[in-house]
Amino acid sequence: MAGKPKLYYFDGRGKMESIRWLLAAAGVEFEEEFLETREQYEKLLQEGSLLFQQVPMVEIDGMKMVQTRAILSYIAAKHNLYGKDLKERALIDMYVEGITDLMVFIMMCPFLTPEDKEKQHTLITERATNRYFPVYGKVLKEHGQDFLVGNQFSWADVSLLEVILMVEEVSSNVLSEFPQLQAFKERISNIPTIKRFLEPGSQKKPVAGDTYVETVRRVLQMYYNVKAN
Incomplete structure (x- = not known):
């Protein structure tokens, strides 16, 4: 039996949240490894786990999948959430x-x-x-x-x-x-x-706060200011 999908991302929403939603909708239990240090991120890079040097990354069915759209499409197709034709x-x-x-x-x-x-x-x-x-x-x-x-x-x-x-x-x-x-x-x-x-205690993430922002910036070494559109 295949193990649970394992999600590699920060402890917050971002691009991973839609993946959490879709897995949950399909009734699939999943595990998460939260990136909290630059060293964790660099280890994934050195292992070759991040094909394009970025997260989200999901270990599923023997694959290390990156690119949010590809991950979502795979989950949707696998769990009959992608239409009949x-x-x-x-x-x-x-x-x-x-x-x-x-x-x-x-x-x-x-x-x-x-x-x-x-x-x-x-x-x-x-x-x-x-x-x-x-x-x-x-x-x-x-x-x-x-x-x-x-x-x-x-x-x-x-x-x-x-x-x-x-x-x-x-x-x-x-x-x-x-x-x-x-x-x-x-x-x-x-x-x-x-x-x-949607119930309290699930793996759904809350609105991001300052801790999430600082963790993302520290891990990805992104300290530039983001501007509104």
């Missing part, structure tokens, strides 16, 4: 890519100054309500099913719930004009595997 897979890819575009704005926030963070929060809310959420609300309304693609729970649904909750942390009433997304959030949050991941 090429057309459905293309739709899932398209919806996930849109969600990822929005997530990028959010993932930058912990590394910004308080002034720039406030500006970024305004931008996130504007982009979510004017560009992204209208699309997903329209898809759900026109599709007429409980899920974004086909009539089956998929990676796209996991990603959409993740980003909805992320944006709500910035603006708590952001779904007020999107009844389809409100109903979607309620449905998907109550899928048993998702419900467990």
Whole structure:
């Protein structure tokens, strides 16, 4: 029997959080090794574990996988969360890519100054309500099913719930004009595997704080200032 997937990243969200979400949605238990020192990171580099010299890295099925998109695609396909045919897979890819575009704005926030963070929060809310959420609300309304693609729970649904909750942390009433997304959030949050991941004590990470930021900067030796978009 294959061992549990092992995730190598920091003790925080970042690019690894979507991988945690997808594994949890699939009902897959996983282990984590948190990078806390530069020495840990350099050891992975020296071992050749980081193909492009960066994390996230996931040990799974005898592979040391890097590149977030590749990891997510593999997990989705393995656990029947990637549609039933090429057309459905293309739709899932398209919806996930849109969600990822929005997530990028959010993932930058912990590394910004308080002034720039406030500006970024305004931008996130504007982009979510004017560009992204209208699309997903329209898809759900026109599709007429409980899920974004086909009539089956998929990676796209996991990603959409993740980003909805992320944006709500910035603006708590952001779904007020999107009844389809409100109903979607309620449905998907109550899928048993998702419900467990949302409970206290799970491996879901909280909003990043100063300790996470300083750890990332120390391990990756990144001390430059990040600017808001």
